[in-house]
Amino acid sequence: MSVTAKIAGPRKMHRSRLLERLIDFEIEPGSKFVIELLPSGYSLDEEWYSLPRSAHESENGIVLISVETPPSELQPLMALLPPFPIAIASESNSFDDLRNFTSQPRAIGIILLRLGHWAIGIAEDGELVTTKTGSRYVKGQHRKGGQSSNRFRRGRERWIRELFDRAGEVASSRLGEYPGELDFLSLGGDRVVLGQFLKRVNLPDDLSERVLPNRVAVDQPGRKALDDAVRDAWSFRVFEYE
Secondary structure, X not given: OOOOOOEEEEEEEEHHHHHHHHHHHHOOOOOOEEEEEEOOOOOOOHHHOOOOHHHHOOOOXXXXXXXXXXXXXXXXXXXXXXXXXXXXXXXXXXXXXXXXXXXXXOEEEEEEEEOOEEEEEEEEOOEEEEEEEEEOOOOOOOOOOHHHHHHHHHHHHHHHHHHHHHHHHHXXXXXXXXXXXXXXXXXXXXXXXXXXXXXXXXXXXXXXXXXXXOOEOOOOOOHHHHHHHHHHHOEEEEEEEO
16 A cells, blocks of 8 residues: 555544444455554554654554555554553454453543533543532633732632642542552643642542543533543544545
């Protein structure tokens, strides 16, 4: 296949749909596939060069699916950016390794945060088991200058600290009380706000060191946003060759 082949994507594919797709591949008559699972730090062969930059630098690794075509050539078919890190590299004509990776039970903590609202959750194997949401009013930017502006800035900084402290208290409590081991932490919201939050709070079990690289987009943290975050956390980013 030409390295200039057209690529569709990325699009999100939930693991349930991916598992169905693997069955479709397996029952396709006469096709022989090569499936590679590559951990972070991989480099792609020439036939995959046309993939966008995000597929060359995935912190979670990448899954490559090729189909063998006569005479013994590999044609790129699909590249998947996984929601969780690939730990061990593998290459096979079977989908078993990919199926096992996709189906592996995992538990993650979820923190969604924007100024004014927060949501905390725990998901086991793609299902929410714990949720807690809350809010703390944080007024927008003050447009006037002088002493009034300074007073407003100090007040706004206090409101933000109070929001962080309350959300951090709930997060530490709920995540710390979880009876099992949380594999990862998924974050959603404003990147700068989340960074400031993680610097201020102490999460249990060094969970802040196991943050998933894919930040969840969220307008207003709440129960619906948690449901969306869980689905996103168990979805692959998919590129398909046409």
